[in-house]
Amino acid sequence: MQKNPQPGRPRSEKARTAILDAVRETLLASGYSGLTMEAVASRAGVSKATIYRWWPTRGALALEAAGGQIAIGTVPATDDPLADVESAIDQLIETFSRPLASVVIFAAIATGADDPEMAARFRAEYVYPWRVTAAEAIRRATGGEDDEAVQFLLDVIVGTVFQRTLVLKEPNTADLKWRLMALIFR
Amino acid sequence: MQKNPQPGRPRSEKARTAILDAVRETLLASGYSGLTMEAVASRAGVSKATIYRWWPTRGALALEAAGGQIAIGTVPATDDPLADVESAIDQLIETFSRPLASVVIFAAIATGADDPEMAARFRAEYVYPWRVTAAEAIRRATGGEDDEAVQFLLDVIVGTVFQRTLVLKEPNTADLKWRLMALIFR
Amino acid sequence: MQKNPQPGRPRSEKARTAILDAVRETLLASGYSGLTMEAVASRAGVSKATIYRWWPTRGALALEAAGGQIAIGTVPATDDPLADVESAIDQLIETFSRPLASVVIFAAIATGADDPEMAARFRAEYVYPWRVTAAEAIRRATGGEDDEAVQFLLDVIVGTVFQRTLVLKEPNTADLKWRLMALIFR
Amino acid sequence: MQKNPQPGRPRSEKARTAILDAVRETLLASGYSGLTMEAVASRAGVSKATIYRWWPTRGALALEAAGGQIAIGTVPATDDPLADVESAIDQLIETFSRPLASVVIFAAIATGADDPEMAARFRAEYVYPWRVTAAEAIRRATGGEDDEAVQFLLDVIVGTVFQRTLVLKEPNTADLKWRLMALIFR
DNA sequence: ACTTAAGCGAGACGGTACGTCTCGTCTTAAC
DNA sequence: GTTAAGACGAGACGTACCGTCTCGCTTAAGT
Incomplete structure (x- = not known):
């Protein structure tokens, strides 16, 4: 009988996937220098804040996406x-x-x-x-x-x-x- | 008896030196990611246009300065x-x-x-x-x-x-x- | 029971006021020729992008400020x-x-x-x-x-x-x- | 055997005419806001310094050209x-x-x-x-x-x-x- | 069913740097 | 001494992203 470990809306798996996909596409299309947060957000159909909520830097983002x-x-x-x-x-x-x-x-x-x-x-x-x-x-x-x-x-x-x-x-x-x-x- | 090989005011050797010095100082102080054209211009006491007149990119600048x-x-x-x-x-x-x-x-x-x-x-x-x-x-x-x-x-x-x-x-x-x-x- | 009429962060009335005030001050202090976007931005404590987001030219800015x-x-x-x-x-x-x-x-x-x-x-x-x-x-x-x-x-x-x-x-x-x-x- | 009343190279009437012509052409083609010193110099085939030597501002230039x-x-x-x-x-x-x-x-x-x-x-x-x-x-x-x-x-x-x-x-x-x-x- | 609380999109915000443009001044060699 | 050429310091242009913020709206778990 556990306590609610995390109240509120759970993290959207859809957004997470869309972001990581967008990162991979952007890396292939424009290289690391073209990997801007705005480009990723726009391509993933996601708000920038959502990206920053889960990844502190574009480096972390690239690393996880390409892992x-x-x-x-x-x-x-x-x-x-x-x-x-x-x-x-x-x-x-x-x-x-x-x-x-x-x-x-x-x-x-x-x-x-x-x-x-x-x-x-x-x-x-x-x-x-x-x-x-x-x-x-x-x-x-x-x-x-x-x-x-x-x-x-x-x-x-x-x-x-x-x-x-x-x-x-x-x-x-x-x-x-x-x-x-x-x-x-x- | 040669003709004027290059009309106009000659390139300022002083500005050139100041720029390359500023590039080296900036690279040591802030790394390549801190090597902005504005920082170099400001540190060298030079206008940005003067930098762009002679070096097309910060890469070329860094290469020549560190040559x-x-x-x-x-x-x-x-x-x-x-x-x-x-x-x-x-x-x-x-x-x-x-x-x-x-x-x-x-x-x-x-x-x-x-x-x-x-x-x-x-x-x-x-x-x-x-x-x-x-x-x-x-x-x-x-x-x-x-x-x-x-x-x-x-x-x-x-x-x-x-x-x-x-x-x-x-x-x-x-x-x-x-x-x-x-x-x-x- | 209406839907959100305008998504996103609402326009900052404070910034708007600061800009128009700055325009008026700048016009009085330096005339129309002194009305640069940078001067207005700086005096209003506002980023240039915010000005351009709402007014396409300094003419439109002056007209609205002095309206x-x-x-x-x-x-x-x-x-x-x-x-x-x-x-x-x-x-x-x-x-x-x-x-x-x-x-x-x-x-x-x-x-x-x-x-x-x-x-x-x-x-x-x-x-x-x-x-x-x-x-x-x-x-x-x-x-x-x-x-x-x-x-x-x-x-x-x-x-x-x-x-x-x-x-x-x-x-x-x-x-x-x-x-x-x-x-x-x- | 008169003394040289004005030593040095005399003012080039050709340059003067070329400048004033260029001013008129530029004014008609691009209006007063397009009347930049660089545009006039370039169109007249003249150096900017020559313009500044004889006219202090583009206003004076326009006034004389259009007189x-x-x-x-x-x-x-x-x-x-x-x-x-x-x-x-x-x-x-x-x-x-x-x-x-x-x-x-x-x-x-x-x-x-x-x-x-x-x-x-x-x-x-x-x-x-x-x-x-x-x-x-x-x-x-x-x-x-x-x-x-x-x-x-x-x-x-x-x-x-x-x-x-x-x-x-x-x-x-x-x-x-x-x-x-x-x-x-x- | 209702409340609570975090996630989410949209997008405005203050900044910083970009690369370009024109200004008015200067420095040189040619004339 | 005047000229053409053109480099120079200054500083505004309009744009692009940065990382943060403020909204109203979901979306679920706990009541």
Whole structure:
């Protein structure tokens, strides 16, 4: 027999969905710089106040709207550690190739300059899970490197893939995985 | 006996200097997002029209103002190729550690999403010279790898250093060079 | 049981009043040429957008702000038609002597060169009512002149009073009415 | 072997003419509000500084450029004083009908609000000569009215013609003269 | 059924910055 | 010394978004 946990009109799921859809459409159509609150409100048929009631900044909005697209998948632990590392690299490349990824990841990194909190949240929510499981795979594949060495290899992988796919927009990702594997494991 | 090469009042070197100084001060004080044309004009004691007369966008302004800070130095070719590669990595780390570098490089990358031309100019002017000479050093140090392999190694170096120093803001850069050297040459 | 007749936040009467007051103060202090949107906004403690939301041009703003000062009063129809014509002339002289009248009437006439619509609105709203009732008074006082003759006499009255009080800024208006009465009625 | 009476390059008559022509063209094409110094300079193929060297304001410029069009002709003194008054009214109507007159006279009056000096110069140079000779004609035609009465009649004439032709833009000026004559001389 | 309280749309509000325009002044080299 | 060219500081233009606010109206749960 619980108390009314929240009196009043409940949050409109319809508005929430319309807003997040509008954010995705706007990001794809106009990029992060075109993601204005007014544009989102207008496209979603929603009042600006409703957006601000639930998301403090457009960064938070973009992050939540694109969440499903930018979360890097975790790496399973099979009994073939090399295959697991391969799989970690695949996850990374695949995520970075998604339509919204480039837009939102750039924004997250660039906004990080002004707003470290958002950058931290981005990493914690969307990168960290992959990082932990990928680290485990590398540790096993390399036969027990110390943590610093593993973290370094993760940075090599992330940095290189980021550079190739997002900064240089190199479309050919086929040999990227093999080159990285060869580099790391002799 | 040449004709007047440029009629009219010549460009004021004083205004130019004041503007570029104001840009640097503003970038350091308020970041790229605080770099408004009005702020620069006001700090430089200059009219907005004068800024727009010479720079079309704040991106161009930031690039020119920070130019000296973000140009990665080229790599000399000595008869110790390994030392040359070390030197290339040093140049990169040292450039990325300069006060303005983080701000402007993030901006260049983020703006690149909207304005590929600026990203291209950034690379051509400030990165490419280093890249060419660093590639040559790697080629010699590795005993004549093919170009694709060399480019890949450059991306590994740039990506890793970018990731470590700018994205993760890892202050400890001491072992970064040695880890990269060890990774590449065995 | 009516529906919400106007959705959204209602117009701020405070802002409206502050703007119109600021317009009047600015007109008196700096004339029509000093009536900039920025000056009004600043003096009224209001954003420029709020002004533009409700008035399309500074002309419309001046007209509305000064409306009460430049509307020429209508002429009552008593059973002494000569007294009514006198009263019509008095109204005119009195209106033209008000503090804002000179500034705004000049502006309305001068702007009329570029923007006939504003001149038309000025006449329709602030002059026409007087003109109709004054015409009726003249008609009765002259014993039924045809309309063209009456309109001509109105132009004589308006033109002469305008010339004397506003163009020549002749302060002595005492004999103006009597001279006009004498001219028109022998 | 005379001394150089004025050292240096003499004033370019060509530039002067080009400027005044450009002023007239601009006034006709864009009205007084379109008469910007930049527009005149550009149309005349002349530098702005050259304009400012010789005319202090655009008002002075307009007045000089349009001078020939807005000077009201003087009234001859024949032995038919009534005909002379008629002639005075004709001069007025004819002047007010010239292409540039409306534009410049409005400007002179409107600018008069800010800059009384210009209004005074306008009257002294372009209206006063007519006014003196017209006053003389009226004095003779009315058999020696006192000066105040004559000045009043002049204001009636000027005011009425201004009102009809310039403010109301009434194109039919045929009966205007006769109505004024009838009003003044019974 | 009635009350209460939050959610919602619409849209006005004070601000800030935008990029453009014209002003009147200035600085140069050519004439 | 005057000219054309054109850069300059100043400051208003009208527009776009910002984040906040004030309305009247839903929409449900608790009475």
